Amino acid sequence: MADATEVERLFTFDAVVMRGIPDSLKAEALRTEDLGEVDLEEARKHHEAYQSVMRDQLKLHVEVLEADESLPDCCFVEDCAVVVDGVALITCPGSPSRRPEVTLIKRILGGGLGQEIVEMTEKGATLDGGDVLFTGKEFFVGLSSRTNQKGANSLANAFPNYPVSGIKVNGHLHLKSMMSMAGPGIIAVGSSDHSQKAIRQIKKVSNFDYTTVTLPDDAAANCVYINKTLLHCSQDEFPESYKVFAEKFPKTPRVAIPNNELFKVDGALTCKSLLICKKPKV
Numbered sequence: 001m002a003d004a005t006e007v008e009r010l011f012t013f014d015a016v017v018m019r020g021i022p023d024s025l026k027a028e029a030l031r032t033e034d035l036g037e038v039d040l041e042e043a044r045k046h047h048e049a050y051q052s053v054m055r056d057q058l059k060l061h062v063e064v065l066e067a068d069e070s071l072p073d074c075c076f077v078e079d080c081a082v083v084v085d086g087v088a089l090i091t092c093p094g095s096p097s098r099r100p101e102v103t104l105i106k107r108i109l110g111g112g113l114g115q116e117i118v119e120m121t122e123k124g125a126t127l128d129g130g131d132v133l134f135t136g137k138e139f140f141v142g143l144s145s146r147t148n149q150k151g152a153n154s155l156a157n158a159f160p161n162y163p164v165s166g167i168k169v170n171g172h173l174h175l176k177s178m179m180s181m182a183g184p185g186i187i188a189v190g191s192s193d194h195s196q197k198a199i200r201q202i203k204k205v206s207n208f209d210y211t212t213v214t215l216p217d218d219a220a221a222n223c224v225y226i227n228k229t230l231l232h233c234s235q236d237e238f239p240e241s242y243k244v245f246a247e248k249f250p251k252t253p254r255v256a257i258p259n260n261e262l263f264k265v266d267g268a269l270t271c272k273s274l275l276i277c278k279k280p281k282v
Helices: 004-009 040-057 096-110 149-158 193-205 239-248
Strands: 015-019 061-065 081-084 087-090 116-119 132-134 139-143 164-168 179-183 186-190 211-215 224-226 229-232 254-256 274-276
Touching: 015 040, 015 096, 040 061, 040 229, 061 096, 081 096, 081 132, 081 274, 087 096, 087 149, 096 116, 096 274, 132 179, 139 149, 149 164, 164 193, 179 193, 179 224, 179 229, 186 193, 211 239, 229 239, 239 254
Parallel strands: 015 061, 087 116, 139 164, 186 211, 229 254
Antiparallel strands: 015 274, 081 087, 132 139, 179 186, 224 229
């Protein structure tokens, strides 16, 4: 059973992997609904701002991989791996068009970043990293259009020291489209019926107790807690949710990161990075 110090350690990182935004994203990226045309220039400014926060404020080593025009969704690196305790499970994304993305991610994680590589071998298993919510004590896996039970089983096999529970996802692409960790033991969750049904499932099957912070906007519930700092939506994007973050986390260092352009193609804040604790190879 992880104590508070151990859980905080699991949210402490020294490296981050990101990938550039290809021109092809504008017309060819997968999307669940039409939210308008992506302004690539603005999206790249937001992407660079995210990188800058990681590098300059949080002092992480930032590995930015080159965009691949043949892979329009390649900037959403979170879906390609689940990395915990020096182990990187290389996923099999639910969308076949995205599966080639994992090749470069595997090489980078198993190379200089020193992660132990584990691959999914069960036939028919699919898993998107956006469906994986790690609390520091256990995993919740969204069973969605992209992730199936076999994929959840693969995660459980890769991380046998942590309980794994499947959570049915409706109305959203991924589990983390409507919730994420806002701190040790704190789950930020949207207020929609779909989000509230999902968090009730979590409370029913969880092995530990969690505090929940409910936000007016589901998309705003996707945030990044890293090195005792909370990265979350901007005031311009979601003013009411921004107020909730300010009210509920007055003592936590917070940084607002705009993401309204990539949101048009189902890209959330967590989607844009893989957070790593480097373990150099001996």
